Amino acid sequence: MIRIAIQEGDFSIDHELARIKNPRGKNGAVVHFVGAVRSKCRLVALEYECYREMALKELKKLSNAATKKYGVNDITVIHRIGILRPGDKVVLVLVGAPHRKEAFAACEWLIDNIKKTVPIWKKEIKRKGEN
Amino acid sequence: MRIKVRLFALHRELLGKNAVSLDVPRGAKVKDLKPLLVHKFPALGKSIKNLAIVLNGSYSNPDSRLKDGDEIALIPPVSGG
Numbered sequence: 001m002i003r004i005a006i007q008e009g010d011f012s013i014d015h016e017l018a019r020i021k022n023p024r025g026k027n028g029a030v031v032h033f034v035g036a037v038r039s040k041c042r043l044v045a046l047e048y049e050c051y052r053e054m055a056l057k058e059l060k061k062l063s064n065a066a067t068k069k070y071g072v073n074d075i076t077v078i079h080r081i082g083i084l085r086p087g088d089k090v091v092l093v094l095v096g097a098p099h100r101k102e103a104f105a106a107c108e109w110l111i112d113n114i115k116k117t118v119p120i121w122k123k124e125i126k127r128k129g130e131n
Numbered sequence: 132m133r134i135k136v137r138l139f140a141l142h143r144e145l146l147g148k149n150a151v152s153l154d155v156p157r158g159a160k161v162k163d164l165k166p167l168l169v170h171k172f173p174a175l176g177k178s179i180k181n182l183a184i185v186l187n188g189s190y191s192n193p194d195s196r197l198k199d200g201d202e203i204a205l206i207p208p209v210s211g212g
Binding site: 035048049050051053054055057079090091111114115116117118119120121122123 | 137139140141185188204206207209210211212
C-alpha cells in the first residue's frame with residue numbers, strides 16, 4: 001500500500017504506523033524516518049510551499065519506483081507545508097518490508113530523492129531585519 | 132500563441148505573482164522559453180539559468196513544442212525534506 005500526503009497539519013507517527021496493516025506478518029521490518037526543523041542561529045521558522053499537483057505526482061512516482069527497486073510492501077510519505085518552527089516535524093517516510101535491509105535502503109533512497117526531485121521549497125524566516 | 136506560466140518560491144517573489152501570461156511565436160519549443168521569459172520579465176534575471184520547466188504537469192523535454200493555451204511551471208531548485 002502506498003499512502004502519500006501533503007498537508008499543513010502535523011502527523012502522528014503512531015497513527016501512521018498503525019495504518020500499515022500487516023496481515024500474516026508480511027512485514028518483518030517497518031522503518032521510519034522523520035525530518036524536523038533544525039534549530040540554528042536567528043532562525044524563527046521555515047516556510048514550506050509546494051507545487052501540489054506535481055509534488056503529489058512525483059511522490060507517487062518515487063514510491064512506485066522504490067517498491068519496484070527494493071521489493072517493499074508498504075510506503076507512507078507525508079510532507080508538511082506552511083510555517084514550521086524549530087523542532088516541528090516536516091516529513092515522514094515509512095516503509096514496511098519483509099526484511100530490514102530493504103526497508104532501511106528504501107527509506108534512505110526515498111528521502112534522498114524527495115529532496116532532489118519533488119517540487120517543494122523552503123524559505124528561512126529569520127529575526128526581523130535578517131531575512 | 133499565449134501560454135500560462137506558473138511561478139513558485141523565488142520566481143513568485145521576484146515577479147510578485149503566482150502566474151503570468153507569455154506570448155510565444157508559433158512553433159516555439161520549451162528550450163526557447165528562457166530567453167523569452169527574461170526578455171519579458173527582466174526581474175527574473177540570473178535565476179532563470181537554474182530552473183527546470185514543467186509542461187502541462189510533467190517535467191519537459193527541451194524539444195517539446197508548445198501549443199496555444201499550454202501551462203508551464205518554472206521550478207527553481209527544490210529544497211523539501
